[in-house]
Amino acid sequence: MAVLGIAFGYLGLLFVIAAWGDRRAEQGRSLIGSPTVYALSIAVYCTAWTFYGSVGRAASSGPSFLLIYLGPTLAMLMAPLLIRKMVRIASAQRITSIADFISARYGKSSSLGALVALIALIGITPYIALQLKAITLSHAVLVNYPQAADMRLVDESFWHDKSFWVALVLAVFIILFGTRHLDASERHEGMVAAIAFESLVKLVAFMAVGVFTVFVLFNGPGDLFARVAATPELAGALSLEAVPGGAVGWMGTLVLAFLAFLTLPRQFQVLVVENVDERHLKRASWLFPLYLLAINIFVIPIAMAGMLLGDISGNPDSFVLTLPLSAGLDGLPLLVFIGGLSAATSMVIVETIALSTMVSNQLVMPLLLRSRRLQLGSRGELAGWLLGIRRVAILLILLLGYLYHALIGDSYSLVTIGLVSFTAAAQFAPALLIGMYWRGANRKGASLGLIAGFLIWAWTLLLPGFAQSGWLDPGFLDQGPWGIAWLRPYAMLGLEGWDIYTHSLLWSLVANVGLLVGISLFSRQSPLEQTQAALFTEAMHPGLMETSLWQGQTTRGELRLLLDRYLGANATARVFSRPDASEDDLPAPPALISRAEQALAGALGSASARVLINSVVRGEALDLDAILSILDTTSETLEVNRRLEQKSNELARASEELRSANERLRELDRLKDEFVAMVSHELRTPLTSIRAFAEILHDSQDLPEEKRRHFLDVVVHESQRLSRLIEEILDLARLESGRLTLNPQRLDLVILARHSLDAVHRLQENRGVDLEVDISLDTAWVVGDPDRLEQVIINLVDNAGKFTDDDDPRVLVRLERHKDHFRLAVEDNGPGIAEGERERVFEKFHQIKHSGSQARGRPKGSGLGLPISRGIVAHLGGRLWVEDAPHLGGACLVMEMPEAPAAEPEET
Amino acid sequence: MTSPRIKERLIALILLALVLFSPPLILMMDRNPEAGLSRLPLYLFLAWALVIALAAWLMERQSGK
Numbered sequence: 001m002a003v004l005g006i007a008f009g010y011l012g013l014l015f016v017i018a019a020w021g022d023r024r025a026e027q028g029r030s031l032i033g034s035p036t037v038y039a040l041s042i043a044v045y046c047t048a049w050t051f052y053g054s055v056g057r058a059a060s061s062g063p064s065f066l067l068i069y070l071g072p073t074l075a076m077l078m079a080p081l082l083i084r085k086m087v088r089i090a091s092a093q094r095i096t097s098i099a100d101f102i103s104a105r106y107g108k109s110s111s112l113g114a115l116v117a118l119i120a121l122i123g124i125t126p127y128i129a130l131q132l133k134a135i136t137l138s139h140a141v142l143v144n145y146p147q148a149a150d151m152r153l154v155d156e157s158f159w160h161d162k163s164f165w166v167a168l169v170l171a172v173f174i175i176l177f178g179t180r181h182l183d184a185s186e187r188h189e190g191m192v193a194a195i196a197f198e199s200l201v202k203l204v205a206f207m208a209v210g211v212f213t214v215f216v217l218f219n220g221p222g223d224l225f226a227r228v229a230a231t232p233e234l235a236g237a238l239s240l241e242a243v244p245g246g247a248v249g250w251m252g253t254l255v256l257a258f259l260a261f262l263t264l265p266r267q268f269q270v271l272v273v274e275n276v277d278e279r280h281l282k283r284a285s286w287l288f289p290l291y292l293l294a295i296n297i298f299v300i301p302i303a304m305a306g307m308l309l310g311d312i313s314g315n316p317d318s319f320v321l322t323l324p325l326s327a328g329l330d331g332l333p334l335l336v337f338i339g340g341l342s343a344a345t346s347m348v349i350v351e352t353i354a355l356s357t358m359v360s361n362q363l364v365m366p367l368l369l370r371s372r373r374l375q376l377g378s379r380g381e382l383a384g385w386l387l388g389i390r391r392v393a394i395l396l397i398l399l400l401g402y403l404y405h406a407l408i409g410d411s412y413s414l415v416t417i418g419l420v421s422f423t424a425a426a427q428f429a430p431a432l433l434i435g436m437y438w439r440g441a442n443r444k445g446a447s448l449g450l451i452a453g454f455l456i457w458a459w460t461l462l463l464p465g466f467a468q469s470g471w472l473d474p475g476f477l478d479q480g481p482w483g484i485a486w487l488r489p490y491a492m493l494g495l496e497g498w499d500i501y502t503h504s505l506l507w508s509l510v511a512n513v514g515l516l517v518g519i520s521l522f523s524r525q526s527p528l529e530q531t532q533a534a535l536f537t538e539a540m541h542p543g544l545m546e547t548s549l550w551q552g553q554t555t556r557g558e559l560r561l562l563l564d565r566y567l568g569a570n571a572t573a574r575v576f577s578r579p580d581a582s583e584d585d586l587p588a589p590p591a592l593i594s595r596a597e598q599a600l601a602g603a604l605g606s607a608s609a610r611v612l613i614n615s616v617v618r619g620e621a622l623d624l625d626a627i628l629s630i631l632d633t634t635s636e637t638l639e640v641n642r643r644l645e646q647k648s649n650e651l652a653r654a655s656e657e658l659r660s661a662n663e664r665l666r667e668l669d670r671l672k673d674e675f676v677a678m679v680s681h682e683l684r685t686p687l688t689s690i691r692a693f694a695e696i697l698h699d700s701q702d703l704p705e706e707k708r709r710h711f712l713d714v715v716v717h718e719s720q721r722l723s724r725l726i727e728e729i730l731d732l733a734r735l736e737s738g739r740l741t742l743n744p745q746r747l748d749l750v751i752l753a754r755h756s757l758d759a760v761h762r763l764q765e766n767r768g769v770d771l772e773v774d775i776s777l778d779t780a781w782v783v784g785d786p787d788r789l790e791q792v793i794i795n796l797v798d799n800a801g802k803f804t805d806d807d808d809p810r811v812l813v814r815l816e817r818h819k820d821h822f823r824l825a826v827e828d829n830g831p832g833i834a835e836g837e838r839e840r841v842f843e844k845f846h847q848i849k850h851s852g853s854q855a856r857g858r859p860k861g862s863g864l865g866l867p868i869s870r871g872i873v874a875h876l877g878g879r880l881w882v883e884d885a886p887h888l889g890g891a892c893l894v895m896e897m898p899e900a901p902a903a904e905p906e907e908t
Numbered sequence: 909m910t911s912p913r914i915k916e917r918l919i920a921l922i923l924l925a926l927v928l929f930s931p932p933l934i935l936m937m938d939r940n941p942e943a944g945l946s947r948l949p950l951y952l953f954l955a956w957a958l959v960i961a962l963a964a965w966l967m968e969r970q971s972g973k
Binding site: 236239 | 915918919921922925926929930931934935938945946948949952953956957959960963964967968
């Protein structure tokens with residue numbers, strides 16, 4: 001009785017945890033919003049079949065039990081790629097179960113959804129029975145030890161069977177925490193929290209037995225395995241020889257576990273439907289495999305220990321209980337029993353919720369909606385109906401499981417039932433996985449593939465199981481039905497020597513995939529199927545979410561009425577952002593219709609939601625062409641986007657260039673204005689004095705001759721200045737328009753430079769400038785216009801003279817060879833020219849502004865000398881630039897001319 | 909998981925796991941010295957742990973950034 005008390009006390013604890021989880025969820029402080037809890041909830045994969053059966057399987061089939069966990073390890077490694085896509089699709093389409101998923105993929109087909117639900121019900125109920133059986137059996141072992149627990153279930157009345165009561169308590173639990181909300185997308189947070197807790201309990205319990213066995217019953221793993229190695233009967237127990245089917249069986253079981261992990265309804269429930277955040281997948285993708293590793297690490301030691309100890313251990317499926325019992329312990333066996341109980345109950349809870357959702361949404365609701373019997377008078381009545389259907393379904397599923405367990409449970413070992421269910425679930429894999437990646441897969445192919453796979457599964461695994469239970473004449477196993485040998489269930493088409501699961505998996509999947517692909521290739525999809533296929537295969541496409549799929553017409557009022565009737569006021573308020581009914585006569589926008597359909601799908605499944613929406617929306621329901629063209633042009637759009645981005649970058653660059661060019665233009669314009677003002681001033685000054693003196697000369701006839709001569713000198717001088725200025729302006733105009741006539745000829749730059757310097761020498765001396773000349777070359781032959789080059793040199797020296805230091809003015813002229821060029825450098829010891837200003841001195845009208853003394857503030861020339869010089873030099877093939885003066889420290893203007901081609905001596 | 913490099917590394921890891929858990933290597937590991945037990949389970953657990961460690965490294969390093 002104490003055992004029962006503890007067991008039901010444990011179930012009571014689950015109620016508390018689930019209630020707490022639900023309360024926290026309502027407060028918005030979710031318990032399950034962590035990747036660790038998510039990974040633990042996935043561990044619902046480890047059922048009583050793992051907890052008790054792994055040891056049994058290790059004892060009989062060596063390391064093959066590990067395959068059941070290596071397959072899911074592979075699947076979880078793919079989680080960030082594969083399961084993430086499933087989660088994305090499920091949240092976009094408000095998927096409620098794997099049947100709903102497959103039905104939605106193939107055009108929201110209610111028949112396909114019903115088919116999946118039916119197969120799941122038939123394939124999985126034995127698995128639920130297995131959990132109940134494990135509970136009964138472990139209780140019997142615990143209570144009856146050391147007598148063997150070989151009681152016959154059928155001999156006992158059901159009220160003595162503990163598993164009946166456990167099933168009943170579980171039904172209450174599931175009804176309380178599994179059907180609180182109608183909307184599956186609201187998730188069962190309390191239930192998930194309880195499942196995660198149960199995963200911890202079973203891990204701790206199993207590890208405890210493992211540590212006890214290895215370190216208490218034996219002196220560590222070394223001792224244990226030394227004794228195993230010394231026992232000849234156990235020598236081959238751990239090798240591949242013990243695995244049924246050898247290498248082929250190995251691969252078959254690996255594939256089977258991989259597929260079943262993704263397609264078992266309870267795994268789909270926790271992996272996809274109950275996922276709260278797809279980022280949790282990253283952590284879970286390694287944490288869950290780690291959990292599997294941990295719960296399996298002591299399986300082999302326990303199995304070996306049980307076999308070493310022989311009779312006192314009894315049935316290998318019960319080693320985890322009998323080993324601590326044989327040592328006379330009390331507490332540990334109880335912990336183990338609780339661990340097994342938690343493994344069994346967690347599986348039953350999740351599986352029953354998943355199956356009941358399928359039954360209500362895929363089997364019962366479509367029938368009710370179709371028959372039109374469902375007369376819904378008042379608002380929100382359907383919600384009550386739906387929850388009622390689910391509750392009844394939960395009770396029936398558990399009852400079915402119990403009946404299965406009570407009637408034929410004795411004839412199956414734990415492992416057998418598990419793999420039979422796995423193979424049934426694996427039939428969903430082709431429709432699910434191929435449908436997610438191949439847009440062409442269609443409903444007809446998926447349905448026929450599923451039916452064929454299911455029939456082959458039934459023929460090769462289910463019926464032989466019944467036969468072995470004594471329900472059928474086992475003769476057909478050996479001879480085949482009516483003596484047809486190639487139809488033998490364990491050797492279809494004469495394929496013999498394989499283990500029965502790999503054999504069944506091979507043929508069922510070959511038929512399933514073959515029909516799915518073959519029929520899809522040779523039949524057409526309906527428009528809705530095409531759209532759904534595109535939405536599923538392109539689920540990761542970022543632009544998809546915003547796309548509105550509805551094009552039909554209805555009013556807001558009709559839509560509101562529909563939601564009100566089926567989902568109740570709360571859900572309606574959530575869909576309609578504004579509560580007032582004033583706009584009910586207006587047409588409903590497509591986005592609103594989509595939201596309404598999603599809300600219905602979250603409660604009723606996508607097929608029923610589609611039927612209901614179609615009942616109020618008139619016209620073409622789907623803008624198929626639009627969605628397909630969006631998806632077809634995915635890559636095109638991306639490419640166009642990329643090019644657009646490139647173009648806009650170029651545009652930005654171009655506009656930046658334009659902006660700076662514009663700035664330069666403004667600057668030039670400003671300079672030009674200044675220059676015009678300055679030139680006018682410069683022109684006016686000589687003109688004014690010429691005019692003034694001319695007027696004096698004209699008016700005053702009696703001026704002394706001396707004064708008259710002086711005045712005339714002034715007039716002549718000013719006229720010269722005026723014509724020089726005009727000459728410069730004309731030069732500049734010619735340079736700019738390209739009409740400057742040059743007269744290139746071979747000339748010696750040394751001679752020309754000396755000649756030019758002689759011309760300015762006196763002038764510079766008068767200014768007090770110390771002009772040094774450093775010409776070390778004998779000759780420097782270049783091609784140029786002698787007059788123009790001389791003009792340039794004079795200009796450079798004159799210019800340098802203006803900018804020398806006030807106290808000790810110095811100018812240095814150097815002529816030297818640089819590779820095949822000659823450079824004439826004119827340095828001064830003035831303030832120099834700042835780096836940024838150096839190119840601008842060659843701008844027309846540019847005047848260097850001096851930050852220093854005011855005396856230098858006035859421009860010292862027209863500002864045309866350097867631009868003209870540069871224009872001339874450039875026309876002659878040379879360059880003119882500014883650099884730091886290496887000797888005097890001021891500015892240094894360098895003129896570079898290319899060396900003339902080798903000259904014939906007679907020309908010189 | 910947006911970076912294609914992560915995706916490539918993950919696919920490589922899945923393929924590695926598949927090779928480690930499949931027959932050619934399994935058969936090699938099963939070939940044990942005359943006496944004693946098969947080393948297969950030990951090998952499987954080590955390979956399994958390696959795969960999990962690599963996956964943890966790949967996933968956590970990336971989410972840490």
